Amino acid sequence: MEQAITRPGLGAERARYLAQRMERDIGLGDLGPGAWLKQVDLEQRYGATRMEVRQALDRLVEKGLVKHLARRGYRVEDFDPDRLAQIMQIRAALEVEAAAMVIHRLEEATLAAMAAQAERYRVALDEGTVEEHEEANLEFHRLMLSPCPNRELVKLLFDLRTRVPVAVTRRRNSLGVLRRAAEHHFEMVRLIRAGDLPALQRLMREHNLSPSPEA
Amino acid sequence: MEQAITRPGLGAERARYLAQRMERDIGLGDLGPGAWLKQVDLEQRYGATRMEVRQALDRLVEKGLVKHLARRGYRVEDFDPDRLAQIMQIRAALEVEAAAMVIHRLEEATLAAMAAQAERYRVALDEGTVEEHEEANLEFHRLMLSPCPNRELVKLLFDLRTRVPVAVTRRRNSLGVLRRAAEHHFEMVRLIRAGDLPALQRLMREHNLSPSPEA
DNA sequence: GGCTCCTTGATTGGCGCCAATTTTCCTGAC
């Protein structure tokens, strides 16, 4: 089994954390679409109690990652391309909104850190694991949104992110498309430095809506 | 106690439904900010089991309507104006996005129904109860979004709606502001008929961001 | 009178057991 949960706290908090780990495992393809999530298996795999597993599953159902069939169990939903495209459209709209709020709030130190993550992302495309690659991407966007005063928006954006499994993205996009997404990151930094909001917003939209729903 | 839940189905579904009812009661002010939500009380009030109550509370915590204090209980969050403003900004951005998708998909019959609800809303402002008033508003927007192909976006918009208690809105806004919001509804119908997307989008944004976060 | 400590009562939170239901597998007939 994976590393057991050793976090302190109440069951509810631990269930939240467990749900995050399951999201990640589903996203990375460890738990593929159609897979049955048997409660006993999950207990063992994550070292959690029955109740925590149930709460986590319930949360995943809420997010649409998992489907619940009465007295049959929980099954990983297959990833409907239409639905994923819809989520990407939402993300695009919100990233455009966020862009206007951060473009004049980002400091040079943060921009430099963003550029570093952009580089890490680009390199990881060829050499790194999917996890590292994804983490660089996540960190880039976390940095970019860090000065956004609308924390609800930021929270929602990261929540939406977990609803689009990376495995799917990766499967559907050629390496070339991913490379282009990598270049977008550098372009974002450049446009923020230039203070060109309209161009940045166009780029954010394209970055999300282009064949690559990633990043 | 209120009408007990008589719905069929598993506990999980019933808990979802219970959470909706509690959202509504919180939104309408029946359960004000700071109120302690004792599990036994809720059991009796809604005729639900302990487990259903717990699941529902957990969901409300997730939505930020309720705060959980370890071994103390659940308490209705006070409505931070900043946070509400942030949610309204998200709604505004998404409504603008949705406007582009529905403006050429709305049929005359639906527009007529929208106008009827707009009228009902305006009348209810003076004569109706808060519930009726709110229902007309909800129905207007439901009709407007009905031809939107991005169902995820629609679902999210209605979800965001429940996070802004009507009671707060009503308290913070003068009747004049609400009347202006009512006129917005008629203006929306007019702009959709005219096919004027830019103006519609400006209006949607204003409708959400103006002193009245309502509607 | 006011402060502290302790007992009492109330509430939350979790664990374990068991009923209901589904799936699997075995048996037997055609």
Place this chain on the structure above:
DNA sequence: GTCAGGAAAATTGGCGCCAATCAAGGAGCC
């Protein structure tokens, strides 16, 4: 060989009980 029927195992889902903890109230002390 295949299909139907039925027993057995596995799985979910819910309910009740109880420990842990917290708030309230009262007794005793300063």
